[in-house]
Amino acid sequence: MIDKNNKKEKEPEKEDKIPQKKPKKINEFVYFASRNTKLKVGLSVVLFFLLVAIIGPFFTDYKWNAYIGPISQPPSSEYWLGTTTFGQDVYTQFVEGLRASFIVGIIGGGIATIIGIIIGFTAGYRGGMVDEVLNIITNIVLVIPTFALLLIIAAYLKVRGILMESVFIGFTAWPWAARAIRAQTFSLRSREFVDLARISGMKPYKIIFTEIAPNMMSYLLMTFILQFGGAILIATTLDFIGLGPTNAISLGLMMNYAVLWGALEFGNWWWFVPPGLAIMLIVGSLYIMNVGLDEVFNPKLREM
């Protein structure tokens, strides 16, 4: 036989990419990333809101809960996003709420991704009994509606902060990530280079971090992005139903107050439009960014 490995014939286009070395590969990603409209648009929107969340609060002298002036004022040069029915400054609430959303996204999404990675890698790499047990645990947490669980926990806490909310969300949102990462690890585990590492006596955790994880970097990044968006949405839901932070403002709480205190009836659109719009744009851009990243990392999806 000519080809001892009995490999299937590869398409020539793939053939010419094999000899390329690592640095060249990164350049290739940068090249495709810079050409990808979805990625560029998504990233710009997210960065824009991140910027607003970071520097926005420096442009206001008020506290989010201070009654600072006339009630139910539409946006003006004085009050950039108008005032609430109590005379609070909507702009202040908005930029503070935006900060809260990013904190929840990073911490909640981050914790969920890390737990997902640990469980997914362990289950996928070890297989067998460990996998079976972790799988059942994952499925149980998956079936329980996260929201209901948070509902009952949050309801009993007298004081709730954004950090605590983020941590709770992180601890309940991981199963989806765990499942996806497990499946990926499973398919990588049987690949030649992992076999090689195993035969050469490398320790399992070392194989996971030096052989498997680098090959899944793009996948892990995309998992985090999705978890980030998901955490923001969960937090908004919790806040809206009255289980949000008791000592801070958030975009969900803004909508909650707006509905409870007659913003719809009085037509105070400036109170309830910005928070929802911001969430939709941030999370939607994250999703679109993800599709863009998928195209960058996955040559099959690139448009010719």
Place this chain on the structure above:
Amino acid sequence: MSLQIKNLVVYYQTLSGYVKALDDVTLSIRDGEIMGLAGESGCGKTTLGNSLIRLEPPMKYIKGDVELDGEKLPIWNSSQMNVFRFKKISIIPQYAMNALNPTIKIGKLISELLSSRKFNYKKIKPELERRLDLVELTHDVLSMYPIELSGGMKQRMVLVLSTLLDPSLLIADEITSALDVSTQKAVAEMLVEFRNRKIVKSMIVITHDISILYQIADSILVMYAGKLAEKASTDVMINTPRHPYTKLLISSLPKVGVRYAEKKLSGIPGNTPLLLDPPIGCRFRDRCPVAFDRCFKEPPFIEIEKDHYIACWKECI
């Protein structure tokens, strides 16, 4: 002549430019001929097979003509090709193991496929069952899902389905490479049987495993880096190959009765050139042991003896 290909050029479109996977291919296959198509990975043999039946992006038709039984095939136009597919020209793809829709019973798949092509499943069914007997599959497979079949069974099922409408030309792409040796032989013999019974007029059997071709092929065509290198009858190719690449390829085959330890396989040193920007002249030049000045010009693919074609300056002087 069953199949005639003239100056066929098919490239792959990539962001970095065209990959010249199939360059200026001219060849013909007689009625009843089983032609083996061999070469290393990436030499363009699968591209040639696919071009004849399913030329989809990123593959791009550049030029050339293909005639089957005197009719011109519109290979560049997928919807016009549909008339010929399955009826006149058919394929057993490389991925035959996954070629059947996993969520539908095989009989139902065949029935729906046939009626979508305006054939009557009921009328064809008796013949279908005879063909199943021929490849030693029970009739039960029709009421089974693909995952209930073993790899070899799926391969035979695809063989039966692909040839159900008695196509003039069958392209069999690497159909033996995923099978164990004894099944390989059985499947190869079935191909010959299908030709002998005139179910299929002629065949192109694509493989990287020349020993299989030795058993079943009438002629062998060797490709190198998107170009034709040599074509001749199987005996001539095995015993007196003329192209330096073919010589190396044949000599790297294990001989029957020779144990590996006694005679080390001589692999061919060097790598196939990148087809994105192939070298001018003979593409085998860099690896060729007998290359000389003239090889910087492209050698033509010409007939040096009856039915023996070759593209090498050394051999056609």
Place this chain on the structure above:
Amino acid sequence: MKRYFGRKIVIYLSTFFLAVTVDWAIPRLMPGDPVMNLLSRVSVRAEAAEAMYGYYTKAFGLDIPVWKQYINFWIALFHGDLGTSVYLFPQKVVDVIIMAVPYSIALLVPAILLSFYAGNKFGAFAARTKILDNTLLPVGYLLTATPYMWLGILLAWSLGIVAGIFPTAGAYDFNMAPSFSWPFIFSLIKHWFLPFLSLFLVQFGGWAIGMRNMIIYELESDYSHYLESLGAPRSLIRKYAYRNALLPQITGLALQLGVIVAGSLVTEVVFSYPGLGSLILSAIQNKDYFLIQGCFLFIIIGVLIANFFIDIAYIIIDPRTRLGMAGE
């Protein structure tokens, strides 16, 4: 199939067991006397407070050993006793919830089924249609990223308050008494429509993009290419691809249920629709923990039942699960 179902039932039972245990444990894990915790923040008349304190001390049974409390909790549960509501004292929690559940189901079930159907069809249609793919898919991503309550607020404000076409609160006109008459049914539908629409739209976006992404993989799969090689028409190839792409979508539905339920709860709040969501909001505002616990259990049971139906649907469509050869 037995193995498949066996696993699922183990998961469902453990989930239920865990949920009930959480439900029982949380008030007891909080620092201090749970009964005092419960009642300290409720403002009722003094004599009522005393009666309630007596009642809840007995209900919690704090004077007996912990394991007995736990067993009693299960026994009460099987008798359909979830305690008595604090803010609607002396109504039973179960009765209060049973009144609200039909409204929630009337919103959720049609919204889930219709959006799943329409979203998948649309996603399959948009895939590989260049114009739709580039224009409407971003819309799909934005829809699925829209917080449920915000779309509800926008619809209530624009179509309800500004345009005045639809009512924005309640399940039927306040001055009507429930009856089987056309005006009443019409009023029900009118009140139902906007919350339904906002649930439908958000989910529709999600299913459409999900299907679009799935079907592209299916159309590039080996079996699709083989059918193309055999000259099968596009319609047949797409039919198979759609069917196979539907499988991960069904799994997705099971995974999304919790989020969808949460979405419907907040949507109810926006429209003051008298389902579980509005009930939970009132319970939270009135610190009625018995009611919250009851709603929690109801939601979990509902989601488990829905999961079970989805499993059955999956088995019907995917022969591999029937043959016991695929894992999930």
